[in-house]
Amino acid sequence: MPKHELILLKNMMQPGYTGSLADYEKTGGYQALRNALGKMAPTDVTAKVMKSGLRGRGGAGFPTGVKWGFLPKDYQGPRYLCCNADESEPGTFKDRQLMERDPHQVLEGIVLACYAIGAQSAYIYIRGEMVLGSKILEHAIGEARAAGYIGKNILGTGITADVWVHRGAGAYICGEETALLESLEGKRGLPRVKPPFPATHGLYNKPTVVNNVETLANLPHILSRGPEWFASIGSPPKSTGTRVFCVSGHVKRPGNYELPMGVTTRELVFEYAGGMRSDKPLKAFIPGGASAPFLTPEHLDVKLDFESVAAAGSMLGSGGVTVMEEGTSMVWAALRLMEFFYHESCGKCSPCREGSSWLVQTMRRIIAKRGQMQDLETLTDLCKNIAGRTVCAFGDAEVSPIMSTLKHWRHEYVALIHEADAANLIRPESAGTRH
């Protein structure tokens, strides 16, 4: 039994809960919407969300209410809300569960956000592979529209907010908010150069907010139970509420665990996820999806909140916690992640496009025991010339597996290179090819 109150996963954990509109209404669903629309000013909704301290759950952790506040107040034309459901970060699988198991919780959050920012149209950009999730959402939207929660004149208030589902086509980069907007407009999903930011020049060049699924699912609860209640959970004042942590890797019970922010990885892995699968010691973990630098057993008691994880040299990111046991080759682990990033680079900017290729080639050479000490300097130099020099944050993300494994497990790289040296002593004919 969980020691902490579930908020986002609570309904779906009830026996027999189907996620239908009728089931959702029985739990108090859409009551926050009834209490807000036409009864609270949109600015009051934004003020409550700001006061709650809610920060984005997609990766960047930007304060949600502040993001909404960037929309121009005097703009009279259309404005849009986009729900980022393009969950593609390796090791992250929470949004899928939220959409498939309790879709109305997400939809209520979307309509509340539309009301707060004055958007009459919202698009759920869902990862293309999530066929089931998109069908469930389509069905739920139909139910909500028929019941008057979505569409024109919601609940007789005269307020309009309609919602559409748009399936992506499998590109990781479309989870980056401006690439998502490009894709939604029917163009190739390439990140835009910023500024301008989506708040002023977003979808179809109109003011737009892009919020993650989990972020939006929190809104009905903040509105129903109050911002003070939400702000008292987790690690206030900067990391409030719960996170749905996605635990994967070498643990006995991988899965989604909703816990207050500030839980430690030790608690998450050993109290909730059943501990290590083969009782070997934990060797490494990624605290926030593949984009987050690796941490070590020394960091097991670091609080999983935005500030503490950043202070430890990584990031809370998407909440995907991937655990690796003793015996895992960290060079191999870094290469696997690097191959993913190489495959997913959109190619728009040369440091990322060319650099990811060079990083993969160099890593493969080391793994194949054809490396040399000079390769370690090459890797470091490449990483430094990618991070911070690209159009989007992907560049920073793709170097993190290599930089963090070089920092904590450099001896594993060196050992592979020494094995290469030994092999070449046995095969002197190859010595002339190496320096």
Ligand code: SF4
């Ligand atoms: S950093 Fe990579 S993914 Fe981002 S725009 Fe440049 S090439 Fe594309």
